[in-house]
Amino acid sequence: MSLPIAPKPGIRRFHQARWDEPLVFELSTPGERGVAVPPVERDVRTEVGDVVGALPDGLRRATPPALPELGQMRVLKHYLRLSQETLGADLNVDVGQGTCTMKYAPKVNERLVSTPDLTAMHPLQDADDAQGVLEIVWRTERMLAEISGMDEVSLHTQGGSAAIWANIAMIRAYHEANGEGDVRREVITTIFSHPSNAAAAKAAGYDVITLHPDADGYPDLAALRLALSPRTAAIMVTNPEDTGIYNPAIREWVDAAHAVGALASYDQANANGILGITRARDAGFDVCHFNLHKTFGTPHGCGGPGAGANAVSAALAPFLPGPRVVRDRDRFVVEEAGPASIGSVAPFHGVIPNIVRAYAWLMALGAPGLRAVAETAVLNNNYLMKKVLEIPGASAPYAVGRRRIEQVRYSWQELHEETGITSEEIGVRASDFGMHYWTSHHPYVVPQPFTLEPTESYSMAELDEYAAVLAEVAREAREEPETVRTAPHRQTVHHTHHDDLDDPDRWAITWRAYRRKYFGGTAA
Amino acid sequence: MLGLIVNPVAGVGGPAGLAGSDGDAVQRRATERGATPRAADRALAALAVVADARPGASVLTAAGPMGEDVVRRAGLDPIVVSRPVTPTSPADTVAAARALADAGASLVLFTGGDGTARDIATALATDVPALGIPAGVKMYSPVFAVSPRAAGGLAAAWLAADGRGLPVHEREVLDVDEEALRRARVEPRLFGVLAVPTRPGRTQARKAATPAGEQAAVAGAARGAASAMRPGVRYLLGPGGTMTEVARELGISKTPLGVDVVLDGRVVQAGASEADLLEQLAAGPAKAMVSVIGGQGFLLGRGNQQLSARVIRALGDDPVMVVAPEQKLIDLGGRPLLVDTGDAEVDVGLAGYVRVITGSATTSIYPVHAPEHEGEGHAP
Numbered sequence: 030m031s032l033p034i035a036p037k038p039g040i041r042r043f044h045q046a047r048w049d050e051p052l053v054f055e056l057s058t059p060g061e062r063g064v065a066v067p068p069v070e071r072d073v074r075t076e077v078g079d080v081v082g083a084l085p086d087g088l089r090r091a092t093p094p095a096l097p098e099l100g101q102m103r104v105l106k107h108y109l110r111l112s113q114e115t116l117g118a119d120l121n122v123d124v125g126q127g128t129c130t131m132k133y134a135p136k137v138n139e140r141l142v143s144t145p146d147l148t149a150m151h152p153l154q155d156a157d158d159a160q161g162v163l164e165i166v167w168r169t170e171r172m173l174a175e176i177s178g179m180d181e182v183s184l185h186t187q188g189g190s191a192a193i194w195a196n197i198a199m200i201r202a203y204h205e206a207n208g209e210g211d212v213r214r215e216v217i218t219t220i221f222s223h224p225s226n227a228a229a230a231k232a233a234g235y236d237v238i239t240l241h242p243d244a245d246g247y248p249d250l251a252a253l254r255l256a257l258s259p260r261t262a263a264i265m266v267t268n269p270e271d272t273g274i275y276n277p278a279i280r281e282w283v284d285a286a287h288a289v290g291a292l293a294s295y296d297q298a299n300a301n302g303i304l305g306i307t308r309a310r311d312a313g314f315d316v317c318h319f320n321l322h323k324t325f326g327t328p329h330g331c332g333g334p335g336a337g338a339n340a341v342s343a344a345l346a347p348f349l350p351g352p353r354v355v356r357d358r359d360r361f362v363v364e365e366a367g368p369a370s371i372g373s374v375a376p377f378h379g380v381i382p383n384i385v386r387a388y389a390w391l392m393a394l395g396a397p398g399l400r401a402v403a404e405t406a407v408l409n410n411n412y413l414m415k416k417v418l419e420i421p422g423a424s425a426p427y428a429v430g431r432r433r434i435e436q437v438r439y440s441w442q443e444l445h446e447e448t449g450i451t452s453e454e455i456g457v458r459a460s461d462f463g464m465h466y467w468t469s470h471h472p473y474v475v476p477q478p479f480t481l482e483p484t485e486s487y488s489m490a491e492l493d494e495y496a497a498v499l500a501e502v503a504r505e506a507r508e509e510p511e512t513v514r515t516a517p518h519r520q521t522v523h524h525t526h527h528d529d530l531d532d533p534d535r536w537a538i539t540w541r542a543y544r545r546k547y548f549g550g551t552a553a
Numbered sequence: 554m555l556g557l558i559v560n561p562v563a564g565v566g567g568p569a570g571l572a573g574s575d576g577d578a579v580q581r582r583a584t585e586r587g588a589t590p591r592a593a594d595r596a597l598a599a600l601a602v603v604a605d606a607r608p609g610a611s612v613l614t615a616a617g618p619m620g621e622d623v624v625r626r627a628g629l630d631p632i633v634v635s636r637p638v639t640p641t642s643p644a645d646t647v648a649a650a651r652a653l654a655d656a657g658a659s660l661v662l663f664t665g666g667d668g669t670a671r672d673i674a675t676a677l678a679t680d681v682p683a684l685g686i687p688a689g690v691k692m693y694s695p696v697f698a699v700s701p702r703a704a705g706g707l708a709a710a711w712l713a714a715d716g717r718g719l720p721v722h723e724r725e726v727l728d729v730d731e732e733a734l735r736r737a738r739v740e741p742r743l744f745g746v747l748a749v750p751t752r753p754g755r756t757q758a759r760k761a762a763t764p765a766g767e768q769a770a771v772a773g774a775a776r777g778a779a780s781a782m783r784p785g786v787r788y789l790l791g792p793g794g795t796m797t798e799v800a801r802e803l804g805i806s807k808t809p810l811g812v813d814v815v816l817d818g819r820v821v822q823a824g825a826s827e828a829d830l831l832e833q834l835a836a837g838p839a840k841a842m843v844s845v846i847g848g849q850g851f852l853l854g855r856g857n858q859q860l861s862a863r864v865i866r867a868l869g870d871d872p873v874m875v876v877a878p879e880q881k882l883i884d885l886g887g888r889p890l891l892v893d894t895g896d897a898e899v900d901v902g903l904a905g906y907v908r909v910i911t912g913s914a915t916t917s918i919y920p921v922h923a924p925e926h927e928g929e930g931h932a933p
Contacts, residue, residue, distance in 0.1 A: 220883070220917075231914060238908075239917040241882065252918040255906050427887070446699050449602045449706025474883045511605045514709070 040501055041494070043463030044519045046113035053107055054540045057097035063104055114521040116465045118329070122495045124413070124483045125459070125466035128223070128271050128436065130299045130323040132484035138326070138389045142382040152377035156362050162385070163361035166354045166378060169388045170338070176300070176399070177317050178310030179340035184379045185350040188337025189298065190225040191374065192318035193265070195339045196294045197233045198371040199316060199348040200263045203292065206348075206369060213262035213291070219248050220474055221270035221427075221438075223296050230265060246427030248276045254285055261291040263316075268295065269302060271480070273410065273433030283313035292316065292345075298337070299323040301484055302407050302435030305400030315342045326390035327383040336383035350374040405485035406435045409492060413437075413483050416496035420503050422447060426475050436482035438475050441503075445477045450506040450513050452477040457524075458505065458516035462498040554613055554632075555603065555708055556658030556681075558649050558673070561618035561641060563592040563665035563688045577640070593623050595688040595701045596664040600627035602705025607712060613658045615649035632656070643672045650676035650683075660711050660750065662704060664688045667728040670696050674726040674745035682721045682748045684708065693727040693849055695884075696747050711750055719750045722767045723794050725846060727856050743792045743810045743846065743856035770878035773912035775799040778842065778876040781910060787839035788815045788874075789830055789864070791857040795844035795876055812859040814839075827861045834867045841865065842874045850885045852921065853903070854893030862896030865903070873903065879911045882919050889920040897923075 069077075081089075099107070117123075123131040141147075150159060170182040186192040197216070204213045216230035217238045227237045238256045243249035248270065257264075264286045269275040276282065283293040295309045295317035301324055309317040321327045321336045329335075341349060350373060351366025366372050378384075394402065414437050417423050422444025425437050441452045456466035456479070466479065483492055505512050517523065529535040537543035603610065604627045614620030615635040624631035635652035637645035646663075650673050653661050660682050663673050666689010673683050685697035686704040698704035711719050723746045751767070775798035782788060782803075790796045790813045800807035803818050811824035814833045822829055833839065841864070846856040852875060853860055865872050875890075882890075892903045900923035909917045 220879075227915070236914045236916070239879065239911070239915065241917060241919055242887065244887075244920075246887070249918075249920075252906055252920075256908075256918050442699075445706075446703055449700070449702035449704075449709075451706070473880070476886065510602070514606060514706075 040497055041463055043461065045116070045460075045463075045521050046110070047521050048110040048114065050107060050110045050114075052540065053097050053099070053104075054095075056099055056103060056107065059098055061098045061100050061103075063099055063101040116460065116463065121463050121465050122487060122491045123465050124481050124487060124492070124495055125456070125464060125479065126482070127467050127480045128299065128482065129329065129467075130301060130320075130436075130482055130484060131329065132301070132323075132326065133486040134322075134326055134328040134386070135390065135393070138386040141389055142385050147382070147385065150381070152381075156360075160361055162381060163354050163363070165385055165388045166381075167356055167361055169384055169391065170354070172388075172391050173319060173338045173340055176304065176308070177297075177319070177340040178308030179317065180310075180343040181346040181349055182338050182340045183349040183351070183353060184336065184338050184384050185353075185373070185375050186318065186337045186339055187375050187380060188318075188320040188322065188335040190229060191335075192298065192320065192337035192339055193223075193225045193229040193296060194232070195350055195371065195374050196296075196316045196318055197229045197235070197263070197265070198374075199339070199341065199345055200292050200294060201233055201235075202348045202369065202371050203345060204262055209290070213260060215256075215258070215260045216262055217253065217256050217264045217286075217291075219266055219270065221248075221272050221274070222265065222267040223271060223298065226265040226267065226294075226296055230263075235262060242427055246272075246274060246429070246431075248278070248282070250278050250281055250285070253282060257285055257289045257291065259289055261286065261289055263292040263294050265294040266296065268297070269434040269436075271436075272427055272438040272475075273302075273436040273482075274428050274431070275302075275434050279312050287313065297324075299435065299482075301482075302403055302410075304403040305396060306403050309340070310342065315345055316340070321383050321387040325387035327386040334380045334383065336380035336387070352378070354378070402485045403435075406483070409483035409485065409487060410435050410437065410481075412489065413481060413492045413496060416492065417481065417499060420496070420500045422503050422506070423499070435484070436480055438478055438480045440475050441477040441479065444503055444506055448506045448510050450510055452479050454513050454516065455479070455499075455502050455506065458502045458513045459498055461517050461519045462501070464495060464498050554611060554656075554658055555712060556613040556650075556653035556656070556661040557596065557600070557620045557624060558615055558646060558653065558661065558663040558669075559592050559596045559618065559620045559623055560646060560663070560665035560669040560672075560688075561592055563669055592664045592688040593618065593626075595686050596620075596623045596662075597626055598701035599662065599664075599686045599698075599705035599708065600624065600629060602702050603709050603712070604628050606709035610712070613653050613656050615645070615652070619645065619649060643668070646672035647676045654681045659715075660684065660708060662686055662708055666690055666692050667694050667726070670694045670726045670747065671728045671744045674747050677747065679723055679746055679748040682711075682750050684749055693729070693855065694725060696724045696726060696749050707750060720767065721748045721750050723747070724749045725793055725856065727846065742858070746794065746809070767878070767880065770880055770912070771795055771798050772802070773915075774876050774878045774910060775802045776913040777910040777915065778874065779803055780913060781874065782815075784817055785838065786816070787821070787833055787837060789813075789825070789833070789839060789841045789860060790815055791841065791843040791846075791860060793844045793846055793856070795878070795881075796842065799842065799876065810856075812857060825859060827859050827864060830859060830864045831867060834864065839868055840874050841868060841872055842876060844875070845877045845881045845885075845890065849891065850888055851891045851893065852907070854891075854895065860894075862894035862899040865894060865899050866896070873907070875907050875909045877909055877911065879915075879917060882909060882911070882917055889922040892921060892923050 118131040166184055170184055173182045186195045204210045214236055215238055216235040218226045219240045231237050240249050240252045268279055286293045292315045295314040297317050298320040300319055317340050319338045322329045347367055347369035348371055351370045352363050354361055355364050411432050424440050424443060426440050445451055459466040537546050609630055611630040611632050612624045613634050614624050614631050615637055616633045619637055619641055621631045621633050634656040635649040646669060650661060654677060662684055663669055664686040670685055677683055684704055686701050687697040698707055726744045726747055728744055778799045779802040792810045797807045797809055805820050807813055808824045813820055814822040814825055822833060841860050843852050892900050894900055904921050904923040906918050907921045909919050911917050
């Protein structure tokens with residue numbers, strides 16, 4: 030007896046769309062138009078005069094911009110085709126994006142932020158007309174203070190490295206205010222803390238000391254004690270580290286830093302594994318930050334606009350970025366940055382739509398919901414870890430045999446030695462099954478690395494599916510390595526030329542640069 | 554085109570417990586003890602990967618057991634450019650490598666260990682990129698792929714990109730005197746450098762604004778070291794690429810395999826012996842400056858024996874400044890740095906942690922062990 034509907038195969042026979050769509054500039058046909066802009070009415074022209082003529086010479090182009098000329102329908106088709114050639118978080122089991130934390134960004138929140146009440150707001154609008162959104166900013170800050178245990182929060186930053194920069198800028202201002210700016214010239218971090226901590230400290234003028242893990246794979250407390258001195262300005266650490274390993278001695282780390290007069294800064298951009306379970310301030314930290322897109326359900330948005338939060342102890346509060354939203358009895362007012370503040374780190378009040386999304390996410394979950402997020406994320410991760418470590422050739426180096434928090438940095442080194450296939454090749458082949466897998470692991474410490482983070486968003490069935498794809502690709506690496514080596518076979522494009530991206534003479538991120546570098550001359 | 558050299562007796566002494574395979578007598582003894590050469594099988598495993606990617610491809614090689622046979626077994630097309638007389642000798646490896654270079658090989662794969670790498674370095678230096686298929690007993694030199702199939706994968710990627718896209722880096726070739734090793738004294742010396750293609754984490758830099766190549770990283774570490782140097786102090790610059798880069802940063806020349814003494818930006822003695830160094834130390838404050846030599850993580854006692862226990866002792870407290878790009882520490886895979894000067898007290902004194910200069914204004918704290926004297930002191 031045959032079933033009325035053919036059963037689906039165990040592993041999806043995915044095939045990505047391949048349109049071979051040219052660049053929009055290459056589609057240009059002189060004279061084509063998408064929109065016929067109506068002529069200015071006579072009354073308007075009379076009232077306003079020659080607007081263009083009124084522009085200063087310095088603002089006027091000598092030649093018109095070389096914009097592509099296309100009909101409306103062709104534009105629509107162009108972008109629809111491109112949209113079919115992506116593997117976004119809303120399409121695939123997006124647990125393989127390194128440390129990016131691709132959790133679900135609830136769609137209902139898009140409705141909230143597209144209400145005219147919000148979209149019609151102007152950042153310079155009088156506070157009396159903006160009480161609602163100012164209240165949302167204030168209430169979100171208070172919730173993040175509660176979540177981190179800190180006293181004060183600023184939502185000014187755009188998150189990520191910008192938030193880490195604000196952390197070190199506050200630390201620097203604090204030591205300068207105490208007359209120790211010239212003495213405290215060193216910042217200590219660990220090799221598995223997000224490298225933007227080292228980068229931001231260095232950009233702020235500090236000497237950076239990096240600690241490697243101890244023999245058991247944990248952050249090395251003995252090495253920290255050796256590195257700390259009256260010259261130390263701060264320790265800047267991620268916990269759990271990018272390996273997913275939680276520093277069991279974190280309180281000792283902070284205490285050791287405080288004992289020499291240094292501050293302790295906590296990168297918890299991704300707090301997915303600790304929400305409602307541990308708090309930065311409870312471990313003694315002076316400064317921390319969150320990324321709203323990693324932890325609080327706002328979209329990553331293809332690199333922006335990001336939003337984040339800096340949270341500090343009372344001692345650091347005067348240094349927070351400004352302006353700030355403060356409550357004055359039953360009203361909310363905008364206060365300019367105080368004299369000790371590091372000043373403005375973003376235009377106006379930060380990225381308001383993301384703050385509203387995060388507020389909605391927090392309110393929808395409540396405190397028990399936040400803890401459930403962390404518990405589910407950790408459970409998902411350890412479930413997936415068990416499935417992945419059952420695949421021959423996969424391993425989880427450092428703290429071997431111990432559980433991880435919200436993510437795991439795995440290694441394909443054994444498979445690589447056996448087959449010659451690299452993690453990058455496995456990632457490319459995984460895309461043939463509709464799975465995103467990205468080898469973003471700076472610095473490159475674990476050999477042949479891959480980092481999986483399931484978050485709380487994925488079901489057991491989806492994690493099973495992801496693990497099955499990895500197992501299948503590992504099998505191929507052994508039995509038919511050329512299939513893996515020559516992948517992708519079912520994708521939009523074949524291999525890209527990475528080296529072009531490393532060569533200033535060849536990289537081209539605009540049409541103009543592409544024309545100039547590859548075809549010479551000064552093409553528009 | 555790919556070139557291949559197989560040292561047919563590489564590794565023969567290993568299973569026989571002979572600590573190497575150099576010299577006719579050892580190879581005979583190994584054979585008597587029932588050892589069979591495994592180099593050909595290791596080469597075949599690598600070539601199988603190449604053959605999968607490029608069926609029937611031509612490979613420049615040497616006659617018979619030095620390559621031709623195994624190229625044929627892999628189903629590839631051998632072009633013989635060198636005809637050694639059997640049994641083969643190191644001179645044949647040198648001659649074959651030169652012949653491959655002359656015939657236009659863009660990458661020379663060689664199968665063997667440190668001894669073979671040394672012969673290849675004699676022939677090629679850094680003129681033609683080379684990569685080792687690991688098959689020897691001693692492999693102190695970081696010129697080998699992690700496995701034969703990984704070597705094959707690199708070679709296939711090299712051919713696919715026509716040599717473009719895979720960066721090439723200078724790697725030290727170290728070798729020990731096997732006679733000394735059989736007398737239980739490990740003293741590898743630095744014999745030269747090879748240009749080795751590496752498979753970087755090619756995607757790791759995608760999110761970074763400026764991709765930091767290895768050469769840039771070495772230059773960064775050298776800048777950090779140069780800015781940490783103080784006037785009036787004699788610096789004993791050890792051998793290796795990183796120290797050469799420090800010299801370049803200072804605008805002076807450096808003997809690549811020797812120890813040079815630098816004072817106030819000038820070379821006061823090049824290619825110094827242990828006795829020379831002791832004489833220099835008597836003249837004023839001094840500090841040794843070393844990098845991580847080879848793939849094993851040695852700071853002292855491998856390739857820089859001039860910096861002896863007596864010299865280190867004479868340097869007093871905090872005798873050594875260590876300079877290495879962060880990746881060199883990372884490549885140790887969690888293993889500690891090592892010191893083996895042959896003097897227990899000196900080695901144990903150096904064990905613990907060391908601050909490594911990894912760039913300008915960046916350092917790392919990294920553990921150091923004295924493997925010959927574990928448990929004799931305060932090893933971490």
